[in-house]
Amino acid sequence: xxxxxxxxxxxxxxxxxxxxxxxxxxxxxxxxxxxxxxxxxxxxxxxxxxxxxxxxxxxxxxxxxxxxxxxxxxxxxxxxxxxxxxxxxxxxxxxxxxxxxxxxxxxxxxxxxxxxxxxxxxxxxxxxxxxxxxxxxxxxxxxxxxxxxxxxxxxxxxxxxxxxxxxxxxxxxxxxxxxxxxxxxxxxxxxxxxxxxxxxxxxxxxxxxxxxxxxxxxxxxxxxxxxxxxxxxxxxxxxxxxxxxxxxxxxxxxxxxxxxxxxxxxxxxxxxxxxxxxxxxxxxxxxxxxxxxxxxxxxxxxxxxxxxxxxxxxxxxxxxxxxxxxxxxxxxxxxxxxxxxxxxxxxxxxxxxxxxxxxxxxxxxxxxxxxxxxxxxxxxxxxxxxxx
Numbered sequence: 001x002x003x004x005x006x007x008x009x010x011x012x013x014x015x016x017x018x019x020x021x022x023x024x025x026x027x028x029x030x031x032x033x034x035x036x037x038x039x040x041x042x043x044x045x046x047x048x049x050x051x052x053x054x055x056x057x058x059x060x061x062x063x064x065x066x067x068x069x070x071x072x073x074x075x076x077x078x079x080x081x082x083x084x085x086x087x088x089x090x091x092x093x094x095x096x097x098x099x100x101x102x103x104x105x106x107x108x109x110x111x112x113x114x115x116x117x118x119x120x121x122x123x124x125x126x127x128x129x130x131x132x133x134x135x136x137x138x139x140x141x142x143x144x145x146x147x148x149x150x151x152x153x154x155x156x157x158x159x160x161x162x163x164x165x166x167x168x169x170x171x172x173x174x175x176x177x178x179x180x181x182x183x184x185x186x187x188x189x190x191x192x193x194x195x196x197x198x199x200x201x202x203x204x205x206x207x208x209x210x211x212x213x214x215x216x217x218x219x220x221x222x223x224x225x226x227x228x229x230x231x232x233x234x235x236x237x238x239x240x241x242x243x244x245x246x247x248x249x250x251x252x253x254x255x256x257x258x259x260x261x262x263x264x265x266x267x268x269x270x271x272x273x274x275x276x277x278x279x280x281x282x283x284x285x286x287x288x289x290x291x292x293x294x295x296x297x298x299x300x301x302x303x304x305x306x307x308x309x310x311x312x313x314x315x316x317x318x319x320x321x322x323x324x325x326x327x328x329x330x331x332x333x334x335x336x337x338x339x340x341x342x343x344x345x346x347x348x349x350x351x352x353x354x355x356x357x358x359x360x361x362x363x364x365x366x367x368x369x370x371x372x373x374x375x376x377x378x379x380x381x382x383x384x385x386x387x388x
Contacts, residue, residue: 021181023132051184110159116172244275
């Protein structure tokens with residue numbers, strides 16, 4: 001059976017094809033390796049895998065080998081038309097019989113380990129993100145015989161060298177790449193095509209009668225917005241990394257007001273005047289937090305600590321633990337101010353900053369009034385509601 005991936009028609013008539021994530025490759029390879037290990041017959045040349053996006057893919061196996069109590073299978077990643085640095089990598093899963101029931105999942109060659117706090121995975125763990133981990137375990141469980149145990153190791157040959165071209169070293173992920181993916185797909189993200197595809201969201205919102213819009217970079221932000229803000233789905237728009245572009249588009253289409261809503265690690269870049277928040281374009285997260293902390297009179301050791309932190313999440317935890325949440329509020333206010341300048345002064349903007357758990361960490365004054373005009377924040381925002 002041939003894999004049919006989603007495709008995305010563009011306004012200029014071109015069609016961009018989706019690909020599949022390293023997490024999907026790992027789940028497929030792991031399922032195939034376990035099937036091969038415990039089956040008496042030869043493994044098929046392909047493996048079927050269900051991904052979180054609700055699509056079932058049939059992926060070809062480029063590696064199938066069994067040696068006693070060990071079996072290995074491999075899948076090549078296809079990133080479709082996305083300029084993904086990991087396109088074409090080989091993801092290998094090795095399955096080894098265990099004497100007791102259960103599944104043990106680890107990383108191997110070319111898969112990184114987390115060494116610093118602030119990420120979705122705690123320090124010391126393999127850089128296999130939560131959704132791919134769940135994918136792998138569920139697919140292994142589906143083919144693992146009853147009362148049997150297996151150890152799964154995921155490896156990416158050449159992954160350590162490839163990781164040097166990513167942000168992993170800066171994030172404290174050493175030894176290789178991360179196994180990623182929240183939907184299981186890689187959606188094409190060429191700059192021009194992405195910008196063109198984002199703007200029609202505004203037209204849909206306006207047609208639905210929505211004139212006060214929530215802008216958020218990604219799908220997790222959208223999920224959190226719908227969970228904890230009193231807004232309709234049509235009013236929540238995705239910006240990807242092109243926050244400045246979407247602000248200007250909203251102003252051009254006479255949107256009344258916008259709330260920038262999302263994880264502080266992405267949104268605080270706007271406070272530095274960064275319009276494209278992709279990590280390869282610009283950063284400044286540490287500098288923004290340290291500058292505002294200094295302006296508000298925090299001690300020198302606090303400024304130094306903020307400049308040494310690995311992630312904005314780590315910095316926010318540090319500020320909250322010391323009772324300095326007003327620094328985050330000042331950053332939120334600066335985000336809103338710079339966003340209004342990006343929009344040419346023709347759009348009122350508020351800001352809310354969230355952590356990885358989906359909790360509201362800070363907001364500017366207009367963000368608060370924006371909420372008050374739309375009733376109250378619901379208490380089930382993320383896992384813990386608002387920390388504001």
